Amino acid sequence: MNLSKKQAEKLVKGCINNDRTAQEALYGLFHAEMLRVCYNYLPDKELAKEAFNSGFLKVFQSIKSFDIEKGVLGGWIRKIMIYTSIDLCRKELKFNTVSIDTQDTEDYFIAPQVLEKLYFEDILQNIRTLPFATQTVFNLSVMDGFTHKEIGEQLNISEGTSRWHLAEAKRKLRELLETLANTGTQPKERSEKNK
The missing domain is CATH 1.10.10 (Arc Repressor Mutant, subunit A)
Structure with a gap:
């Protein structure tokens, strides 16, 4: 989702101020794209939805730390979704250590x-x-x-x-x-x- 810097700044400020309209707009803009990110890591639909919901909660809780001058809002949200999915993967996965050439x-x-x-x-x-x-x-x-x-x-x-x-x-x-x-x-x- 390509937002102008001004649009992103308005959304971020609204979310920081707990403006329900801004929060809904942010969620609506990134919903489909970020759900796909979660599905990439968690093919089980329920786990993917869990990661997605946890990820958006983290977005809203930490949006104050987003710096519009240093990054793109969509990229920042994507990173949160990836790491949230990875955290859930860790709980679900058991890796065998493999020694190979x-x-x-x-x-x-x-x-x-x-x-x-x-x-x-x-x-x-x-x-x-x-x-x-x-x-x-x-x-x-x-x-x-x-x-x-x-x-x-x-x-x-x-x-x-x-x-x-x-x-x-x-x-x-x-x-x-x-x-x-x-x-x-x-x-x-x-x-x-x-x-």
Whole structure:
């Protein structure tokens, strides 16, 4: 959501003053986008809604700390939603520590000609078939640009474990999406699970 600096400033001031109209406007402007952010990390709809509601509560409680001169309001809210989702992920996830040689973990890719044959919904649906922990690391790394060090700090895992989950996500996604693009169907074991 692109707001002018003046619009953002008016909304922020209104929220600081507990103006119900400003709070409703802020919520309405960012509702759909921020709910999608939460769904990226928490595919369970109830958990995503919990993170979303907790995130907006944090937004309203800490809006006094937002500096209009140093950041974009939407980016600030998004960051709160990501960290709120991560906090809830921590409660829901149990990561296994993995020791592997991580030199080859970044070599997986999905060819552009494969991606051209797919819709966004196909890709998102297949991301959601990944194990929860692997999906979370993938989202943090690929969707939101976190480094393995940052992911490790946020999820209380080692950088090696983060790299393994990312490599595993890329490997599985490549397999799933190539099969889907070439045949128009998901691999047998996945499609049977989805019935």
